[in-house]
Amino acid sequence: MYRTHNNGQLRAVDINKEVTLAGWVQKTRDKGFMVWVDLRDRYGITQLIFDEERTSKEVIEKATKLGREFVIQVKGTVIERVSKNPNMPTGDIEILVSELNILNESLTPPFTIEDETDGGEDLRMKYRYLDIRRKPVRENLIFRSKVAMAVRNYLSKEGFIEVETPYLIKSTPEGARDFVVPSRMNAGQFYALPQSPQTFKQLLMVGGLDKYFQIVKCFRDEDLRADRQPEFTQIDCEMAFVEQEDILNAFEGLTKHLLKEINGIVPSNSGSKFPRMTYDEAMEKYGNDKPDIRFGMEFGELNAVAQNKDFGIFNQAELVVGIAVPGGNAFTRKEIDNLIDWLKRPQIDALGMVYVRCNEDGTYKSSVDKFYDQEDFAKWAEITGAKTGDLICVLSGAKNKARTQLSALRMHLAEQLGLRKNDEFAPLWVIDFPLLEWDEETNRYHAMHHPFTSPKPGQLELLATNPGEVKANAYDLVLNGNEIGGGSIRIHDKKTQALMFDYLGFTPEEAKAQFGFLMDAFQYGAPPHGGIAFGLDRLVAILGGQETIRDFIAFPKNNSGRDVMIDAPAPIDMKQLDELHLKVEIKK
């Protein structure tokens, strides 16, 4: 037994107890006749005191030689602290040490083990095991563990069964790139790591398991954008004998439970039900299929009131669209110019911005006063909901592009104005997603969700004539401008699934080779079913009031997919390659 108590445990009631503690030296203060040591572990910090009147000379001497991050064990008596520290749970007491045992020494760590460290991202990742000693990182990992347990307990209570699906599966060219695993026993053949357990969970429904969930790692070999990981964790769920309504209710229940259990709150915007919005409405009102609805700034479409005047740019635009920025009339000319520069950057690529100041005296002052009068602006204000003191920002151009740009501006401004509050949670269902989306690169339609998503009843025929118009029973759960979950009702008959593969450009042979097992399964009494998957990394970060998923992953990879701590990936032995029937061939 290395310790009788941990370092967050002792209180005034424990005074006079003989205790044994162990942990890391956070810091030492040496006053000559007295030495104090802050002893740290996962549970907290306890102050140790070595005092020349009460501690043996030998022990004091040892104490003076302790360095930061030394691992020690001490025996001593809990005594009352002379100057109490009300900011520490153990601040009423200290340990008068009688025995000191150095369990392990430490080199000086490459960065400080403090809440605010002097270590940069790269250094902290290389020494992640030291980074984890810092309270903010440790607390994030503990938080993640709590969220996962809360998910499991809730879903289990609701009758969901956690089933482990295989990691060594088959590669399919649809969707993102697979990571593959060469098979030694089956020469020239490969497993793939799952991008999601999609087909397996559907097979579990065919198998009658009824309510399935799994917290599971998934893998995508994508070029990594900021804050994406090649391996990530999903809360994967599926239900049989359900309609969309059943699924929305079930996972609204889960989300409410998490917000209550983890954050202790009931979402500000929801009475008994989370609000719902169609995909079309979300695009129209927010230019975004995952709108942050914690603040207003809804889009106002101004075509009817801004076109057919003398302003050519608006006249030629497919869409003229604006937002009212609350209190934005206070922006200086310079600040507005900065906004325009921000919009013109290649990432946003806007040509410019028209703005209207809503003055305190009820008049308007705009960058297009030449073309519009006060009455025009009053209409703009009405449509965008602008009040005196606001600023109306207007963009124009091709519909989708203008919406995307204005959405980016809206989020940028909300951030600037402090409207995205970490402790406010506004969930939203976005429903009725299109079944297909046009892919410019391959010049064909792709499944927006995935090829197993069912078109809305009665819309199957539309596929032949207006594929872009077909809507699906597909839905996303959006929280504070982030998609935290997405799912759909699935196809459950072979004929429709075959038709879908056909529309997506699979030959019957390709469909059979890749998904034959699923279509076979549909012939043996597949029930109606549907499901949803949550991104656990993102969900945990948002519930934790943060944005970076990397901060909630114990050992994340960097943007090149490398683990810089263990230095992986790495070359392997020739012998291993031989056994796998492979040769490395790097083309220039």
Added chain:
Amino acid sequence: MYRTHNNGQLRAVDINKEVTLAGWVQKTRDKGFMVWVDLRDRYGITQLIFDEERTSKEVIEKATKLGREFVIQVKGTVIERVSKNPNMPTGDIEILVSELNILNESLTPPFTIEDETDGGEDLRMKYRYLDIRRKPVRENLIFRSKVAMAVRNYLSKEGFIEVETPYLIKSTPEGARDFVVPSRMNAGQFYALPQSPQTFKQLLMVGGLDKYFQIVKCFRDEDLRADRQPEFTQIDCEMAFVEQEDILNAFEGLTKHLLKEINGIVPSNSGSKFPRMTYDEAMEKYGNDKPDIRFGMEFGELNAVAQNKDFGIFNQAELVVGIAVPGGNAFTRKEIDNLIDWLKRPQIDALGMVYVRCNEDGTYKSSVDKFYDQEDFAKWAEITGAKTGDLICVLSGAKNKARTQLSALRMHLAEQLGLRKNDEFAPLWVIDFPLLEWDEETNRYHAMHHPFTSPKPGQLELLATNPGEVKANAYDLVLNGNEIGGGSIRIHDKKTQALMFDYLGFTPEEAKAQFGFLMDAFQYGAPPHGGIAFGLDRLVAILGGQETIRDFIAFPKNNSGRDVMIDAPAPIDMKQLDELHLKVEIKK
């Protein structure tokens, strides 16, 4: 809403309720004027009745056309059953159907969906989604889910934090073969899938997380023996600031909790503590490091009483060792000959067996009466604990070989005699494992557990002179003759770890390249730590009173590592290989 109730739910109190049910047609009985259908789902079976006096003609007609495994939805009234079935939870009622809706048809399944099916293993694996519809398979998966939840809840309550460690890590030639994953972004480099999260959990201890667990998939590219899977699941645990005693107590607690929570029992052999036995004692008493102690039949070493007589075979043997088979005197000559044949098979490879019948009248009759007298046999009986009516079986030869053979015979006989009872659980700690074991193939010592296991205090020096003698703080938890968990106290200082790598034949460069990150970590204040890992697949099977882990895995692979349902592994596209900088090269 597809249903108001499930098929295991309705009781006599529900009579007269209007209900909607959905599920699979288990079977139909058509008496012309009346049709009965057994409707099945995950929760049970409910009987439907269609009756020409009370059901519309159209609905009855539809009902007569239902085939096995059709998916249907019915509306109707709960009525009292005329001939009740006390063997079914829903046996008091049936549903008088008013509406019948066929949700999906089914081809005739390739095997019967019954508790006892006519489908062979291969067929059931190919159509695993149908196999899962069978109650025994479904119940196994639900059972597994329950065990996993019980593990998580117990460990969480005890302050363990579940941390996800990475799946894309680095290949190390030590131990079994790794599965590797080629990196597209880092040409010529590979990730490896973890054989266990060993080094990561140790780093979490260095990181101060103190108590870690994870239920996690692990991967080994081994030639598959019967009932081994290339991917398997571990309950992986680690604790800091602990000695062996702390770990044994913590996981004894977990095991007791599972036996109580899942099986509703307190182990027969344990009062407050599980029994413990050293590795040496286990080998001596049972010839096995995972003895089944539910029945006696302990080994008796007979060298002292059987050697130095005229029986040359025993005289030349390193070990003469026997067991008493309870009631074995009842075996016929033929049965004993069969045992001897069984021992002589190449798998066991014994040269023969000496036996002694302990007659009811107190005399002995043996196969070596020529060399020994009654007094000799009385000593043999005393040493093996044989009583009248028993049979003493004696083997001889090289110590390890004779023990292994006698252990196999002991288990074989116990099985035959029905001494291995499914509902009896006798856990046992086997402790003090050797640190190293000699590997005949490579002609050097290997780590018996793994290279991170700490030698017992004070035994480090022995490594140089008597490496085979060095014991470790390594332990296995054995349940009913199966190793369900194993672990050790780890090395936590760089010097010892470097020394260990040296003894295991690593050059300093190899050690640094493969485990440099761990040895670096040990320089920054690594705490004393240790842990354990349980094989979840095996644990679940044993708690479920069964032996085959495959029966508790939703989608297992066959003995060639193939998933015959999805047909994986499979060849991949040339384009994928190119992107991965690889060429397949199959050597003859």
